Amino acid sequence: MFEKLGAMPQDAILKVIEDYSADKRSNKIDLGVGVYRDETGATPILSSVKKAERKLLESQTTKSYLGSSGDPDFNQQMQHLVFGSKSGSGDRITTLQTPGGSGSLRIAAGIVLRTGSASAIWTGSPTWANHVPLLGSAGIEIKSYPYYDAESKTLQFDDMLGALQAVPAGDIVLLHGCCHNPTGLDLSEQQWREVSDVIAQRGIVPFIDIAYQGFASGIQIDNFGVRHLFDAVPEMLVASSCSKNFALYRDRVGALSVVSKDAKTAQIVRSQANNIVRTMYSMPPDHGGAVVKLILADAALRSEWESEVESMRLRLRSMRERLGGAMRELTPDHDFSHFERGNGMFSFVGVTPEQVERLKTEFAVYMVASSRINIAGITNNNVDHLAQSIAAVL
Numbered sequence: 001m002f003e004k005l006g007a008m009p010q011d012a013i014l015k016v017i018e019d020y021s022a023d024k025r026s027n028k029i030d031l032g033v034g035v036y037r038d039e040t041g042a043t044p045i046l047s048s049v050k051k052a053e054r055k056l057l058e059s060q061t062t063k064s065y066l067g068s069s070g071d072p073d074f075n076q077q078m079q080h081l082v083f084g085s086k087s088g089s090g091d092r093i094t095t096l097q098t099p100g101g102s103g104s105l106r107i108a109a110g111i112v113l114r115t116g117s118a119s120a121i122w123t124g125s126p127t128w129a130n131h132v133p134l135l136g137s138a139g140i141e142i143k144s145y146p147y148y149d150a151e152s153k154t155l156q157f158d159d160m161l162g163a164l165q166a167v168p169a170g171d172i173v174l175l176h177g178c179c180h181n182p183t184g185l186d187l188s189e190q191q192w193r194e195v196s197d198v199i200a201q202r203g204i205v206p207f208i209d210i211a212y213q214g215f216a217s218g219i220q221i222d223n224f225g226v227r228h229l230f231d232a233v234p235e236m237l238v239a240s241s242c243s244k245n246f247a248l249y250r251d252r253v254g255a256l257s258v259v260s261k262d263a264k265t266a267q268i269v270r271s272q273a274n275n276i277v278r279t280m281y282s283m284p285p286d287h288g289g290a291v292v293k294l295i296l297a298d299a300a301l302r303s304e305w306e307s308e309v310e311s312m313r314l315r316l317r318s319m320r321e322r323l324g325g326a327m328r329e330l331t332p333d334h335d336f337s338h339f340e341r342g343n344g345m346f347s348f349v350g351v352t353p354e355q356v357e358r359l360k361t362e363f364a365v366y367m368v369a370s371s372r373i374n375i376a377g378i379t380n381n382n383v384d385h386l387a388q389s390i391a392a393v394l
């Protein structure tokens with residue numbers, strides 16, 4: 001029977017990884033895959049994570065099953081991290097441990113589908129390449145609203161607001177909590193307020209994906225959108241990930257929080273979520289979540305983790321400034337200020353697929369065809385080569 005299957009097209013990022021690995025040039029630069037890298041190009045295990053893992057090894061007494069919603073202490077810690085001062089408010093929020101942010105997004109879409117009251121989930125254009133397949137695979141229609149204008153390399157904020165005014169009541173609007181992937185351009189606090197007003201007026205249900213908390217302006221600031229919307233609407237969904245800010249990528253750590261009108265409804269949502277999990281993967285993996293729980297609950301580990309996140313954030317900021325500055329000098333007639341206006345790991349360069357191909361073949365600079373780059377692939381050593389290469393293909 002398996003011969004009846006057709007092969008799926010290769011993932012665009014995997015192709016970049018393969019081509020990059022095969023390239024023998026010593027000045028090659030990989031700006032494709034979305035993991036944080038330090039100045040040496042490594043994606044290290046955080047020191048706070050290593051210490052928590054050692055502690056866990058000594059103290060853990062059982063590997064027996066947990067429930068479908070994972071470890072209750074982890075869930076409480078994550079709710080606190082993501083909702084800040086709003087967490088625990090009247091038990092309206094229910095939080096479940098999930099396999100990464102991806103698991104959280106998928107379970108959220110499953111819950112939305114079961115309510116039968118949303119006709120679609122609306123995602124910004126563009127959005128993270130996996131949003132549409134991941135959310136759509138739950139069986140719900142995915143529609144889009146304008147977000148980024150490639151020509152001016154700015155947010156299409158008025159168009160976005162206009163489109164949201166036409167979203168039917170009860171539909172879901174997906175927003176990036178911070179460090180928008182792929183554009184790097186986030187809503188300002190004022191823009192969050194305006195979006196939130198429209199969402200509240202129209203009876204839309206916001207769905208915030210926050211996968212980079214701490215990488216934009218700081219751990220306690222980057223959840224502004226979550227905190228603001230919590231006060232503005234009766235219901236919302238929040239998918240969070242520990243892949244980047246704890247560098248726990250392969251350990252698959254994330255959480256889904258659902259805000260309901262009241263505590264009773266929150267319990268019903270939880271039972272539905274547990275049922276979806278039970279019929280998909282039964283329960284989330286424990287190890288990474290146990291590590292996160294230890295770090296967030298221990299003052300010394302938490303403070304070390306916070307400074308590790310801060311140094312990742314500052315390195316990304318510094319690389320954005322170096323690339324932006326170099327482009328200003330090399331190509332004064334072009335506007336590359338979006339590198340500096342952006343937050344987090346991603347920006348578009350803003351060149352064509354043909355120019356992306358030239359960057360690869362002539363300059364050993366690797367990125368996906370859309371020209372989205374991972375800022376963490378830039379170092380003090382390669383930034384000049386990168387800027388000169390971009391300038392050369394313009």
Ligand SMILES: Cc1ncc(COP(=O)(O)O)c(C=O)c1O
Pocket residue numbers: 034099100101102103128176181209211241242243249253254
């Ligand atoms: C916007 C966004 N959401 C969610 C995720 C999910 O990450 P993970 O499933 O690895 O936690 C990512 C990962 O790249 C992302 O960029």
